[in-house]
Amino acid sequence: MTDQLPDVAQRFLRYVQVDSPGDPDAPEDRVPSLPQQHDMARLLAEELAALGCDNVATDEHAYVTAAVPASPGAEAAEPLALIAHIDVSHDVPNTGVKPQVTLYEGGALGMGDLTVLPDEVPTLAAYAGGLVITSDGTTLLSADDKAGVAEIMALVARIAENPELPHPPLRIAFVPDEEIGHGASLLDLDAFGAAYAYTVDGGPVGEISYECFNAVGADVTITGSVVHPGDAKHRMVNALTLWRQLDAMLPQDERPENTEGYEGYFHCTNLTGDCGEVRAHYILRDFDAAGMAHRRVLLETAAGYLNEKYGTGRVSVAFHEEYCNMAEHLTDVPFLVDNALAATRACGVEPQVRAIRGGTDGAQLTFRGLPCPNLGTGGALCHSLREFVPVRALEAVTDILQDLVARFV
Structure with missing residues (x-):
C-alpha cells in the first residue's frame, strides 16, 4: 500500500521513523538538545541537494537551510521562506515510531489499543473512505511537525x-528544538535572505494563525526553616506549605484546564523540593500585553504577601520572557494573511483563522524582523499517543503551499 501513496505521504512515513527527540532539561546553550536531531537534519539536507536546491547547508546546531531558484520571470520577486521544525514533543514516548496506514471507513479510528471517535475530532468524519496515518499507539506519530x-x-x-x-525565490529552513522553546533563535536571518515567511506547524487543514500568546516563564524559589517536627510550633516554616498557599492565591479559574479561546492562564509545570526548599516553574500566558503585566503583578503580590507573613526573602520570583504576540508586528503586512486565505479557498478549503494558544517559531521570527504567520499541517491530537494525519490532508496542505507561493510572483 505504501508504495502507492502520494509523494508527501511517503516522505512523512520516512521522516517519522527517524528519531529526533528534544530534551527540555538540557542546558540552554546545548543546541540541539539531543544529538539525534542531527540525523533528521542530515537526511533533509541530502534530499534537498538531490532535488537541486542551491546553498544547501546543515550546521553544528542541526539547522538545515536551502534556496530554491525562482520560476522563469520571477527572479526579481522578494524571497519567501517556508519553515518547519524537526524535533518532536516530549509529552509522551517519542522514539521508535511505527507508523500505520489505515483505510478509515468511519466511526472509531484505531491505533493499537487506542481509539479516536469523530465526536472528539469533528474533522475526522470528513476523511471516511480515505487513508489515515497513525502510530501503533505506543508512541506519538510526530505529525507535529514532521507533517x-x-x-x-x-x-x-x-x-x-x-x-x-x-x-x-524560496528559502527553506528546518530548525531544531521548537518544542522546548529554542526553535529558530539561531537562524541567521541576514544570511537566510527571506523577506517574508510562513511556518507550517500543527493544526487542521486551512488553519491560519497570526496571533499567539504573550509568554513569560516564572521561577519561584521558596525557602523554609527546618526543625524537628516534634518541636516545630512557631519555629518551623514548611516550604511546601508556603507553595500551596502561593498557588492557591492565583486565580483558580485561570488554569489551562479551565480556559479556551483568548483566555490566558497560570500553569505550574514543574515542582521539586521538600520542607526546606521548593522550586516551582510557572508559565504565564496572555494574548494582551496589559493582561500579561497584570499576571506578573498577581504572582509578585502573592510572593510579597508570604514574605510579609513569614519573613523577608522566603519567596523569590524570577521572570523571563519567552515570546510575544506576533499580531503586533503583522498588521503592517496584511497581504501575508490575505494570500494565505486566498490560496486556501482556491484549493477548495474554507480557511479557519485562529489564535494560537501556544507559540511557534513564527512568533520569534516575527519579532526578529521576519514576518511569519503559521499554517496548519492537517495533523490532529498532536503531542498524544492518538495523534493522526489523513493522507488527503497532507496532499491538501501541499496544494495550498503551491498556490500560496504563486501569489508572491
Whole structure:
C-alpha cells in the first residue's frame, strides 16, 4: 500500500521513523538538545541537494537551510521562506515510531489499543473512505511537525519536477528544538535572505494563525526553616506549605484546564523540593500585553504577601520572557494573511483563522524582523499517543503551499 501513496505521504512515513527527540532539561546553550536531531537534519539536507536546491547547508546546531531558484520571470520577486521544525514533543514516548496506514471507513479510528471517535475530532468524519496515518499507539506519530516538513519537501519536489510552476525565490529552513522553546533563535536571518515567511506547524487543514500568546516563564524559589517536627510550633516554616498557599492565591479559574479561546492562564509545570526548599516553574500566558503585566503583578503580590507573613526573602520570583504576540508586528503586512486565505479557498478549503494558544517559531521570527504567520499541517491530537494525519490532508496542505507561493510572483 505504501508504495502507492502520494509523494508527501511517503516522505512523512520516512521522516517519522527517524528519531529526533528534544530534551527540555538540557542546558540552554546545548543546541540541539539531543544529538539525534542531527540525523533528521542530515537526511533533509541530502534530499534537498538531490532535488537541486542551491546553498544547501546543515550546521553544528542541526539547522538545515536551502534556496530554491525562482520560476522563469520571477527572479526579481522578494524571497519567501517556508519553515518547519524537526524535533518532536516530549509529552509522551517519542522514539521508535511505527507508523500505520489505515483505510478509515468511519466511526472509531484505531491505533493499537487506542481509539479516536469523530465526536472528539469533528474533522475526522470528513476523511471516511480515505487513508489515515497513525502510530501503533505506543508512541506519538510526530505529525507535529514532521507533517509540515513533509509538505514543504513535497512542494520542493514538485518544483524540481516542474520548474515552471510559478514561485518567487524560496528559502527553506528546518530548525531544531521548537518544542522546548529554542526553535529558530539561531537562524541567521541576514544570511537566510527571506523577506517574508510562513511556518507550517500543527493544526487542521486551512488553519491560519497570526496571533499567539504573550509568554513569560516564572521561577519561584521558596525557602523554609527546618526543625524537628516534634518541636516545630512557631519555629518551623514548611516550604511546601508556603507553595500551596502561593498557588492557591492565583486565580483558580485561570488554569489551562479551565480556559479556551483568548483566555490566558497560570500553569505550574514543574515542582521539586521538600520542607526546606521548593522550586516551582510557572508559565504565564496572555494574548494582551496589559493582561500579561497584570499576571506578573498577581504572582509578585502573592510572593510579597508570604514574605510579609513569614519573613523577608522566603519567596523569590524570577521572570523571563519567552515570546510575544506576533499580531503586533503583522498588521503592517496584511497581504501575508490575505494570500494565505486566498490560496486556501482556491484549493477548495474554507480557511479557519485562529489564535494560537501556544507559540511557534513564527512568533520569534516575527519579532526578529521576519514576518511569519503559521499554517496548519492537517495533523490532529498532536503531542498524544492518538495523534493522526489523513493522507488527503497532507496532499491538501501541499496544494495550498503551491498556490500560496504563486501569489508572491
